[in-house]
Structure formats: structure tokens, C-alpha cells
Amino acid sequence: MNKHQAPINLSVLHKATRHDSGPKHVTGTAEYIDDIVEPVGTMHAYLGLSTVAHAEIAGMDFSAVLKAPGVIGVLTNDDVPGVLDISSAHMHDEPVFADGVVHFWGQPMFAVVAETRDQARRAAHLVKIDYNELPFFTDVRSAQAAGGKLVTPPLKLERGDVKTGLAGAPRRAKGAITIGGQDHFYLEGQIALAIPGEDEDVTLFSSTQHPSEIQLIVAQALGIRHNAVTVNVRRMGGGFGGKETQGNLFAVVAALAAKKWNRACKLRPDRDDDMSATGKRHDFVVDYDVGYDETGKIHAVDAVYGARAGYSSDLSGPVTDRALFHCDNAYWYPAVRARSEPLYTNTVSNTAFRGFGGPQGMVGAERWIEDIAYSLGKDPLEIRKANFYGTDTDNVTPYHQVVEDNIIHRVVEELEASSDYQARRQAILAFNKTSTILKKGISLTPVKFGISFTATWYNQAGALVHVYKDGSIHLSHGGTEMGQGLYIKVAQVVADAFGVNLDTVKIMATSTGKVPNTSATAASSGSDLNGAAAYDACRQIKERLVAHAAKLHEMSEAECEWVQGGIQAGPKFVPFAELAMSAYMNRVQLSAAGFYKTPKIHWDRATGRGHPFYYFAYGASASEVTIDTLTGEYTVDRVDILHDVGKSLNPAIDLGQVEGAFVQGMGWLTTEELVWDAKGQLRTHAPSTYKIPLASDVPPIFNVKLAEWSVNKEPTIGRSKAVGEPPFMLAMSVPEALGMAVASVADYKIAPQLNMPVTPERVLMGVERMKREARG
Template sequence: MNETFKLERTSAPLAAEESGESMRHVHRPVPHDSGAKHVQGIAQYIDDIREPDGTLHIAIGQSPKARGRIVSLDLAIVRSQPGVVAVLTASDIPGKNDVSPSFGDDPLFAHAEVSFLGQALFAVVATTRDAARRAVRHAVVEIAEEAPSITVEDALPRDETVLPDYAFGRGDAEAAITQATYRLAGKFRVGGQEHFYLEGQVALAVPGEDGDIHVYSSTQHPTEVQHVVARVLDLPDAYVVCETRRMGGGFGGKESQATQWAVTAALAARVTGRACKLRLDRDDDFVLTGKRHDFRCDWQVGFDDEGRIEGYAVDLLARCGYSADLSGGVVDRAMFHADNAYWMPAARIASKRLKTNTVSNTAFRGFGGPQGMLAIEHVMDQIAWAMGRDPLDVRYANFYAPGRNFTPFGMEVEETDTLVDLVRRLEETSAYRARREEIAVFNASSPILKRGIALTPVKFGISFTLTHLNQAGALVHVYQDGSVHLNHGGTEMGQGLHIKVAQVVAEEFGITMERVRITATSTAKVPNTSPTAASSGSDLNGMAARIAAGAIKRRMAAYAASLYGVAEDEIEFRDDRVFVGNESLSFTELAKKCVLGRVPLSEAGHYQTPKITWNRETATGRPFFYFAYGAACSEVIVDTLTGENRLLRADILHDVGRSLNPAIDIGQIEGGFVQGMGWLTTEELVFASDGRLLTHAPSTYKIPVASDVPADFRVALYPNSNREETVYRSKAVGEPPLMLANSVFCALCDAVHSVDPAKPVPLDAPATPEAILRACEALRGRSMG
């Protein structure tokens, strides 16, 4: 196909009062602070840190069975191997054998029974990584094997869960469905996803004086690493420092699951008295770390002649793995987003968190929201096909609107106008209606190749659903030469958090970006931080930094006012200078004067998100500060004889409020969309019946590559200002764009549907070529076995 690659990065014009023209740094496309280093390959990650002399290396000894009782573990030969310095087991742990984030159900090393194939049994500490990896193979392990639960269907009869069932809703959904004019029901499966970060799990632990330990970890949650290291080593938290300068990607996979490897390195350092490093091999990383939760969604819906939902009931059956990990919050968020953008007069949203003998699933970009959201988009398509209507018209009929704007958990959707206007704009700019007609003509004359199109919305709640996590701290110092030291609790994983927070600080002081020094996230500087997750990094840390900088600025202004005998409101900070009445001095000059005047130029800022109230027991309150909105229109082509397919064009309009950095935000939208497309089209996790992960490497697990990006890719920012008082009225951007890729899955279903428009499409996610071919053959009345 001779196509011209067309990538449009546009931002719709803002009204004059919203354009931020008076801003010098915020609302500007400032380059990523590490961008040049990324391109040159000189950005320093954990594995690039110069190793202290005598650093030891660690390899993990894994369980050969998925479920059973440990009969014996003979490590004598392991200990005798060349280069081996120590072999660690549960008996070497001075504190608690627990690396779980909350529930005490995740041992560092299994000690009585094993719960998934590959589970850590012991660790070898050796002089080289190769020696450690060779030594682990000599363990003699005897396990009294039991039949494992691998799938949702395995776990359901056993009624094994990692957490109790949970449900909420409104009205009598079952009665509303029964009384509705039309009814549909089905089962829809949503697959999991491997994080496939470029930098794998890695940690370096360096012992210090008096039991202190310094851990360099590729983690999204340094405070949790600090806390769990202290728990396992039986130390006060203050004895442990966790530091993270940057990660080579995280996507949620390093929120809770970086901890085990940091703790293992710390334990090895404690036992040996030497620096110890653990870097997982990519295959081991696949086996030993959790994925996005896969779901089976059992749904029922009742609707009227217009396709409007009158009752909706869904059971979200999540495969959680062997321990709770973050499944509480992940599955709750799937429930919170089971409505997506649609009003449901009566609804029952229920869930089961099923225990299986697989590695514990964990956070992944969207944190359960994508699974709940995709299920209702699937239902919208089912309604449209049953009614013979355009799926977009069915979506319009069900959108939240004034008077019908409360979610199934009782929170008011305040920006119904934003949602509808955004979708209508995209419908127009993407020429959806004209293209729909063109596609119908094409499909009528093309028996093999079929095209499809879909336009789907996104409404995503922003905040941690665990209320106490909605807080952040930042530490700002102004030195006497006018340079500024910035530290905050957020972590940088390529998403541009550090540069956004630096822009906020530079804007507050009216100084150039070059004056602001971004430093590594450290628990020694900002304590008790929340993970960088839930799309809240800029909201929380940006505001904390602004509070800290603002406090210093006010002290500087007060001192300048006293020196020059003017009112404080006559002082202005801008262009690297401070204007005092009719005079001005450089920012550096004022900093020096403040030091001489004994004015404190250091501040720890703290921010807590307002308005958040959620009582899980009564299912009442407001779990989200606000909603971010977006929509995508995707067009695909499918070969119905092979299942091969291609995304031809994607149009995206996304709401980020008043963007702190449009270039960074558009990059996040593009990346999130493509990652979501991979989840829904090519990335398939396959476990054998014995619990072995068969898709454990790039050779068997297919993430999207450059050639999968559509040749025609149009991304625009919706002109908007956050109605809530966020940092410079911006909105979060990390997670919501991933769910824009729902449009790709729905477009593929639309293309397959044209094989026989009289039948629903039997297609689950991911829509791999094999799955698409099976669906096409089913519509033709043929079985592939």
C-alpha cells in the first residue's frame, strides 16, 4: 500500500483568556528534561550506576510447580558452586517474610507451599551475575504437587478469592432488564497485558553505617520500597533510603512489584555486608511479575426502541493471581468505570476477585478502568447490531446529560456538556458519517477485505480511590546564587513529570528553566509519598511544588518590600528579575540579600486533593476529584480469510484542561493510544494448564511496533479549562488516553460484523488475527475447531 505517513499534532485554539499568553513556562511545549539524554543513550538508569567495589549479584531460584507443598529444598550443591557467596531463604529474613503492599499474603521467599510456577524459593548471591544464574540451576526441589487453578473457569467452582466479593448499584437492575422492551445477555472476555517496560526490574542496595541501607530501585513507589525493606529487615523506616532518578518505563508494573527485588537486594546487602544488585532477565521478568488483570464480564442489558439502556447488570470476574497485591483497587476501578460515559437508570455492578495459581496481577495503566470500560462499549455495539442502528447513535442516546448525570455509585457527572461537545467535534473533524457511508459501499463490493469504523468516548475519574493516597510533598530550596533545587515525591518514568513540575516552579519564581535543578526522588528528602500512579503525578506533585515555591516567594517579596519601603503587591517576579516599584534587581541579587537578611529560602510544600470522600462499605461519596474526557475515531481494514488487519487512520480529541506542556501531553496521548491498541489487538498472554507462561519473551508476545502506528494519525487537544482548582487548571493525561484504543477494537468488530450483519460478532479481546479469523468463520457458519 502506497501511503503517506501523516502524523498531525495539533492543539485546538484556546480563547484569549485561556491561552496562557502571560505565562512564560506553563502551557508551553518545553522539551523533556531527559529527552536529549534518552536519544544519546546517556540517561542513567539503575543498571548504569557505577557499582561499588566488590558488588555482588543475585539470581532467583524459582518453583518448578504451580501449586503444592514444599517437601524439601536441598541447596547444598548450590552453595558449593564457584563464585557463590551466600544463598538466601526464608530462614535468613530477620523481620517479616512479606513484601505485599497491604494484606500480608505475599512472601519474599515461599517457605511451606508454592502458589505459582516460578515463585521465588531462594536467592543466590555471587561474585558475578553469570555465576549466580548458573548456581540456581543446581537446587533440588521436591514439591507435593496439587492441581492448580489457572483460569477464571478453574477458580469459580473452587470459590477461591483473594478478597471478598463487592457490588454496588442503583435501583433494581434485574427487574428493569426483565421489564425492558428488548434484552440481551452475554459473556465477554478481556485479556491481560504484560508491561514490557524497556528497563526491566532492577535494584542496587548499598549497606551503610549502623545498619543503614541505601536502595536504588526502579520503582514508582519509593516510600513503599523503604517501608517494606524496613519491615523485612526489622529496621525503622528512617534507616532505609530509597532513591529513584528515572525508570525506563513503568506503566504500573513498578508500583508494587518493584518492591520484591529491592527487598531481595537489601537482604543480600544486609547478610553479606556488601553492595548487592539484582537485575531480572527478561524471561524471568515475564514469569515473576504480574500483568494487567484479565476479566470475564457476564452481562445483561435491557433497552428501549431508541437503544437507551433501562437496566444493566454485570459481573466482573477478575483473575487476580495468587495474592491480593493491588486487586482491591484495580477491580474497584473497573467497577467505577463500568458505565464509561453512559447513564444507567438501574444498574448492578458486581465483582469477584478470583484466586489462581499464577503470578499476582497488578497495576497497569488505567488500573482496571479499561476492562470495565471496554465491557460497556462491547454492550453498546451489541445493542446497535440488534437494533440495526449506527453504534455512534446508540452511544449518543445513552450519554450522560443534565438530569441524568449520576454514576451507579452516586457521584455527579458535572461536565456533561464537555463530553457531548467533544464527541460532536470529533464526529465532524473526523468526517465520521461520510466515511461510514464510504465504508458501506466498499464492503458491499469487497467479499474478502472488510473495513470498519468506530467512534468511542472516554470518561475517566482522576484520583486514587484509596483516599489517603491523594497527597503529595515537595521540597524546594533557593540558593544564594539564585539557583533552585527541586525535589518531590513523584517518580519519572518517561512521562515528563519532572519537567512539568519544574515548569511550575520556574513560573512561580519568574525565572528561567535553566535555574531549576531537578533531582532524584528520594525518601530522605520527601517522606511518606504516594506512588506515581492514578494519573495524579502532575496534579499532586505540581501543586505541592507550587505551594512550596509560593511560600518562599512570599517571604522574598516581604523582605524586598521592607528593604525598599513599598507594598508587597507592588513587587513582581518575572524574566529572571524582581520588579520593586520603579526599580528592579536580578533574582540572584534578591536571593543574596535574603540570605544576608536571614530569610529562610527552603520550604516543604504539602498538598492534599480536596473534595474526595468515599465510603466503600456504604458505596457513597465522591471517589474522584474530576473526570478527564476524550474520544477517538478509528478506521481499520481486515482480511477475513486470514484475520490480518491494519489500523488505517486514527483521529483523537482529548481533554487535558489547560495543558501544562502540550508537547508532553500529546506524546502521552499518542503513546497511551498505541499501548492500548496493543492490549486489544496483538498482546495475548497464554498460560498452559500446568501454570507455565508460554508467552514469556518478545518471540512469543507481540507488542505494537512503529509499523503499527497508523499512517494517518491525527491528535488534537480539546480547548478546555479544568473547572476544579488543579495546578494551572490542567487535567491528568497519563492513563485516560489508553482507553481511546477501545475505538480500534470496536472498529475491528464493525469490520467483522459486515461478514454477516444479521449476527452479533463473537469476538473477545485481544482481537488477534487468529481470534478475528475464528469470528469471521463463525459468522460464515464454519467452525475452526
């Protein structure tokens, strides 16, 4: 028996299966764009970045650049034959290069094209630029003080009588929380390779989560039609949202150079320039006014979500919208008003990041839960449970969608028991009474996250499935693989549909030439959309094969049954490979294009009403920490997680996603700090100054479980639920636990109110604040 005749795997779907690229990752054979053998004569481009935060461009002198060794030429906006805009929001506010005015330090101003990357990089620093500097502001509060210019229209969600609710509430919690941004810090940076073809054609290899948008942006910049641009993506070395829109610039520059000089061109920035020139998670400042009673029940919420959007729209509108969609987290507000402020700042235009604004919305909710708990002298978990959404009543969101699948009560109750939360909390309270230097904290926080693109038209997917004469299967779909395991999950769907071994399915690179008009692999919807589209293609082929088998064996289609390995046609078993060859010989089509669109969803932004989410994913985490009150240093000692992924398509992949999401979220909330200096330059633009979590930061006790009893009530593929973004917010339990440890210094009588990220410095300042306020 050779390797192509392996025994049938009787259980493909819902089984732990290794990542298809896993062995390639660890052996170094996984091919990324920088591994592709470059065509002879490949040119290299490098971006020239601004060195001021805000200024008029009085002049640029390229004479020294053009004389530098190996330089072929310089690209500016004058070299764009088509539309001078790379804005994903199509607001026409993001030129390829700074157009007359520099809006942030690090803004691309031109590109040098040379024979080698080193030559292009060195030459880019030889330009002489005259600036007329202008006033600038880089943070939310200074933007608000300057008049609060918005880069995109704000959103307001409102339900109930907020004014009456606040006025009638026995108690009020008023305050603000600052929530820092985050760099994507993908392993593979931004990169594009463009290869010119005949006529208008150009082929791009781009590290992007949205191949069809790259196709669109490149086509409009070159002034050609979409069908002349082919974008290929085999895999990315991480994305996290940073490659949903940010790849547009790099693809356009590479394509412009390739078509101008009729030679292949590659563009790959250094990490420092990548971090300076590309968008990040939005910083937020949330101002809130919450009314509540003596039991901790919330009566009304009024909150404004100011966000550092940067200089252009990018995805700031949808991101700040989703922050409002998650201002409730898992809590019912009888009356609520939430307003967004996507503010213009002289910083890089911020963009998508795992959770897409949802995490910032949830962190705000947890802040006032914490304020209420400390005001009443109660365990914050008690306040959380008192305000959970109901299952039959008290279940309408601020955007007027009814929560029909609420399982947060069971998730939290099970985690509370399995983590031994109550006993551990009592032990921590006892420890803190006697320990003068080290203090401990524990917190259990919930997550409710809506799944679907709020831009309704993105909730669609296509797939292409071929069955060859030997029974092997070729699978293409519109989703992109960035390490999250999408490819293997969709392959499992196809193998299960045909009842064949997983190695029968060949996973092909994503290509706009195979599947058109793809949606971004984002919003945690990759498996839902592409899995369902691939299944639809399989269904079409299977129907043809059943009809063929029935005709061939002279029986009704009802007598032909799909079984593992092929079709049972009455008493005769027909192996899949034999069936495929027979179908070909009888001119039965063995290829199909599948399609899927998410049902039920609708959204009216103007009224703030609708059903934007197909379903919700739930989870909970409990974290225990220890802080040193003399230095502010701390450790995360133990984490317990229970997370809902419905009926998991692949438990091994899903567990990895939950674990990775938690650690990445913990980094955002504790160590990853973005710092701009007085001149408006981002100073944390390299691994030396920007601290992501290390392996040593993973909690030594890390208990992660999937809610195996959960089954999606909606008919998603395999009744699974999305897993990409929802578990990111599980990390909220870490800063909440740090808050408890800090609050112990003042005997828990003062709300800690720590801003994010909760660095050791902020812990130490929080401890000192507790001491001062405790003394009166």
C-alpha cells in the first residue's frame, strides 16, 4: 500500500488534527514571500519616511538619491497613473505618499527603487526635504482639546431613558479609563512582490488578509481593471488584523515599480520602519457615567468612547462602532447611551487588530463593574453575575438585538467551580492581611463576543473544489492562512463531506484568480464563511455523483448512500476514486464553485438598530497574580479558562487559538506600551523598546478547557463557533486581578482604577495612590 492509498480516516471533522503547515514551520520549509525565488532582474523598493509629525512639504531634493549606487529611480505621487488613494474605507483620504502635507512622523513620502534592497534603503536616507512645521497632537485628550476633529462619522447607540435612569439611581460611578494601543508585531512583516505580465497584467504575492482589496487598490492605482491583477497568498507569518488594510501601500508601490520598469519588484521594510509607518490597535479614552443601586444592579450607562484614529479614516469607523457593540460585554443595561469619537491625530492611521474595537469596549464595561464593586465593598464577580443578560428577559443589547443564545451563566458557574475561585479568593484575602510587601489578587471575568462583519456585504464567501480522475481533491477558497489553522479546518470539512482521508485533499494557496471578490479573513468569520462555501461546492459534486451512481447501477438515487470511502449503491460499494474515474468517463462534471452568505444579519447604522451578529461566543477566565508593592513588579501565577467554540471543528487548533489569544491579550493589557515623544515620534518601534510577552510570561499554571457541551444553535458548519477573536478578551482578568492586589493596600476601600497597559510602573503608582488616599 503506497502513501496515496492510506486507510480511510473514519473521523475527520471535530477531531484534533495538527496544523497542515506545522511540520513545515518547525523544519523551516514553509514558504513565505521572502522565500520565493526572485525572477532574474528583480528590483527592490524602499520607503522614504517623514521625520516630522505635521508639516507642509516645501520641497524634496532627490539629486543625491538618484546618484546613489544601484538606484534605478524614485517613485512619488506623480508616478501613480490612476487613483491616488489607498484607503480601505474609500474615503479618498489616504494618498499613496504624503501629498503636500505630512500628517505623522514616519509617513511614507516616496519610494526608492534600486538593484538591491540595501542600496534602496541607504539611498532613501539621502533625500533633502524642506518642511514648514505645523502644530500637532498625538493623543485622545489633546485631540479633544483641539476641537475633536473626527476622521469618520461617529455612531450613537441608545436604548431606554438614560436621563431618567441616571437621575433615579441611588448611586453613581463617574470616571474615565485610558486604554492603550498595541502593535501587531507579526513574525513576518509587511512585504509584497510584484511581477509584471503582458499588456496590463501584474501578479502580486502579498502578505495580506484581504487579497481582493489588494487587487482593487492596485488596479485603481494603476488605472486598470480588476481582472488584470492577480493576488496570491499561500500563508502569512501572522496578521492579527495588521494585514487587513495595511498591505495596500506595499503592494501598490511594488506594482507601480514593476509596471514602470517592466521588471519584478519587491518591497520589505525593516521592523523599525514597519512599526512606524503602519497602523495599530486604537488607543481609547472612555468617559463614563453609570447609575446603580445598593445591590450593584446597573440602572443606566452613558459613555463616550474617544479613540486615537490617526490621520485618515482607514477602519476607524467600523472599529469604534464595534467598541460600542461591546460596551455591554455580558451585561444588561436597562438604559444605555454610547457614543463614539474616532479622532484625528497626528499619528499613523490606526486599523484592525484582533477583536476590532470589541476589547476596548469590554474593558470599559469591566471598569465600571469594578468601580461599583469597590464602592459597595463586594467581590466584583458578585456584581458581574448580578448584571448578566437574562435568557428570556433583560436580553436586548444597546443595538436592539435580542440575545437568544446566552450561556454565560453556565460558563461562569463552571469555571468558578473548576478553578476553586471562592476558596482561593478567601485564601488571598487572608494572605494580604499578613503580607506587608507581596500582595495577591484574583479575578474572574466573562466574555460575550458578537460574530459577523458589521459591514453586511462582507459576510459572504466563495470556494472552488475540483475532484480529479484519481479521486484526489483540489481545494481553493477565499480565506487566508496566517497561522490560525483556517486551511486545515476547511480541508477537514471537505474530507468529511466526501468521506475520504484528509490527505486526499490538496489545500491550494488563496488566489483572486481562483475565487473572486473575497472578503477579508477577519471578524473571526474565516471558518464559518469559507467552510460553508467549500461544503456547498462539495454538495453540488456529491449530488452529481449520486445521480451518476444511480444511473450506472440502475437504481434510484435514494438507494445510493454516501459512506466512509465512497458510495454504497445498493449492495455494491463503490470507492471514491473509482467513482471519480467512472464519472469522468461518463462526462460528469467534477468541479464546482461554492458560495455562502450569512443569514439573518442586518444593520442600520443611521438608527443604531439591527441584528448585526449571527450569534455570540462566550468565555470566562480566572487569573491570580502577585505584586511587589516596593517595585511594582508582578507575576501572573495561575490562569483558568473555559471557552465556548460550539462544537469544535478541530479541538487542537482551537485550544491553541485560545491559549495564544489570552497571552496576546495579556501583553496588550500589561506590557505592550506605545510611547510618542514630544516631537511626535513613536519611540517604541522595535523589539528593544516594545515588550511583547515572552515564553516565560506564560502562567506556570495554565488550565485551558473548551466548553465541550456547547453546540451552536445556528446551523454553522459543524455547529461550531468562531475562535479567532473572542478569547483575546479573556485576558481582562489579569488587570482586574492586579487591581485587587493594588486595592488591598487600602483594605479594598478604594477602586484601583488602573489605566492600560498595567505596567509595573502603573502598579507602583497605583500602590502609592492607595497609600496616599488611605491616609486621607
